[in-house]
Amino acid sequence: MSAIIESLLWRYAAKRFDPSRTIPADTWQTLEQALVLSPSSYGLQPWKFFVITSPTIRQQLPDAAWGQTQPRDCSHFVVLAARRTVDADFVQSWVDRCAAVRGVPPESLHGLRDAILGKTSRMGHEQLPWTSRQCYIALGFLLETAALLRIDACPMEGIIPDRIDRILGITDSPWTSVVACALGYRSPDDSAAADAKVRFDAADVVVHC
Amino acid sequence: MSAIIESLLWRYAAKRFDPSRTIPADTWQTLEQALVLSPSSYGLQPWKFFVITSPTIRQQLPDAAWGQTQPRDCSHFVVLAARRTVDADFVQSWVDRCAAVRGVPPESLHGLRDAILGKTSRMGHEQLPWTSRQCYIALGFLLETAALLRIDACPMEGIIPDRIDRILGITDSPWTSVVACALGYRSPDDSAAADAKVRFDAADVVVHC
Numbered sequence: 001m002s003a004i005i006e007s008l009l010w011r012y013a014a015k016r017f018d019p020s021r022t023i024p025a026d027t028w029q030t031l032e033q034a035l036v037l038s039p040s041s042y043g044l045q046p047w048k049f050f051v052i053t054s055p056t057i058r059q060q061l062p063d064a065a066w067g068q069t070q071p072r073d074c075s076h077f078v079v080l081a082a083r084r085t086v087d088a089d090f091v092q093s094w095v096d097r098c099a100a101v102r103g104v105p106p107e108s109l110h111g112l113r114d115a116i117l118g119k120t121s122r123m124g125h126e127q128l129p130w131t132s133r134q135c136y137i138a139l140g141f142l143l144e145t146a147a148l149l150r151i152d153a154c155p156m157e158g159i160i161p162d163r164i165d166r167i168l169g170i171t172d173s174p175w176t177s178v179v180a181c182a183l184g185y186r187s188p189d190d191s192a193a194a195d196a197k198v199r200f201d202a203a204d205v206v207v208h209c
Numbered sequence: 210m211s212a213i214i215e216s217l218l219w220r221y222a223a224k225r226f227d228p229s230r231t232i233p234a235d236t237w238q239t240l241e242q243a244l245v246l247s248p249s250s251y252g253l254q255p256w257k258f259f260v261i262t263s264p265t266i267r268q269q270l271p272d273a274a275w276g277q278t279q280p281r282d283c284s285h286f287v288v289l290a291a292r293r294t295v296d297a298d299f300v301q302s303w304v305d306r307c308a309a310v311r312g313v314p315p316e317s318l319h320g321l322r323d324a325i326l327g328k329t330s331r332m333g334h335e336q337l338p339w340t341s342r343q344c345y346i347a348l349g350f351l352l353e354t355a356a357l358l359r360i361d362a363c364p365m366e367g368i369i370p371d372r373i374d375r376i377l378g379i380t381d382s383p384w385t386s387v388v389a390c391a392l393g394y395r396s397p398d399d400s401a402a403a404d405a406k407v408r409f410d411a412a413d414v415v416v417h418c
Contacts, residue, residue, distance in 0.1 A: 132342065139345075140345065199245055
């Protein structure tokens with residue numbers, strides 16, 4: 001069995017973290033880089049990642065997560081936030097970045113910029129759902145990278161975005177919380193760690209044609 | 210730099226594939242297992258993965274993908290399809306599977322089953338957006354695993370779900386196409402391979418608090 005699959009079989013959604021253990025800085029750096037390098041539509045990266053380690057902030061999080069204790073007890077709690085809209089300012093900032101990184105004149109990217117803005121403007125209220133889906137790709141990268149590094153994780157949809165946004169001070173910003181992930185080390189008494197992983201038979205999920 | 214980050218820096222969205230090259234069976238097996246092992250909310254796996262290698266089917270795909278040629282020229286084309294609704298039958302099939310894998314009586318999972326059904330029924334028309342987001346986690350797993358294995362990939366949102374559904378014969382099924390991914394080997398003349406990867410400065414994307 002490949003080392004990758006071994007890692008993916010090892011992982012599970014940790015329910016209880018060991019509050020005494022912290023992810024070492026160099027390991028954390030790799031996880032953060034995986035987030036930054038995640039793919040997104042057009043490579044637009046319509047997201048921000050809030051990495052919360054402050055005990056004061058973390059104490060407030062269970063109330064914004066239906067009482068779940070993972071945000072408080074894990075080592076690093078990541079909130080993946082999406083752009084509410086993909087507007088001209090944001091796309092221009094991305095075009096400027098492309099031009100700088102690739103050493104081309106920004107004007108050479110105006111056609112692409114206008115095509116993206118045309119698309120997002122046609123999307124109307126579907127912009128946030130679209131940017132939110134991009135965050136789930138980044139969540140996948142974060143979870144797989146964590147598994148490869150043998151860092152425990154708990155992906156958490158059970159957050160209350162309005163409350164998290166207030167805690168993060170982004171209520172009136174272009175960003176809003178979409179999904180979160182607690183990372184760290186499982187508590188020795190997390191009984192979920194012993195549960196067999198449940199997946200449908202591959203034959204029921206994968207169709208070859 | 211870690212081998213993981215090296216892989217993530219290596220990857221890019223391949224625009225042109227080499228139609229003469231096929232992913233070896235054992236490598237494909239690992240990619241498929243990564244899809245099957247992808248996490249999802251509750252572990253429900255509200256998805257099906259269509260792996261298309263048939264030349265007859267692949268010839269039809271560019272028309273369902275705004276003329277893009279990756280589905281035709283890649284080695285394996287994956288369509289990630291989501292449940293349109295998470296209904297009682299589906300959740301029961303998942304509960305039965307949990308019970309069988311974990312060796313517990315299905316009745317012991319009825320509380321969880323009812324909680325999930327309560328949640329999805331409150332979601333109403335938000336069920337497909339929710340199951341679609343889960344597919345993006347699987348897309349993340351597929352893309353990261355491909356990069357680790359040095360398999361080229363092109364995630365593709367630019368598909369026309371109705372047409373893909375018709376080609377796959379799932380129009381009247383509980384499943385619908387959400388997003389796709391071409392996998393294989395880049396063509397030597399894919400100029401996109403030489404483009405520098407563009408990411409915002411980590412300091413603009415990651416907020417520590």
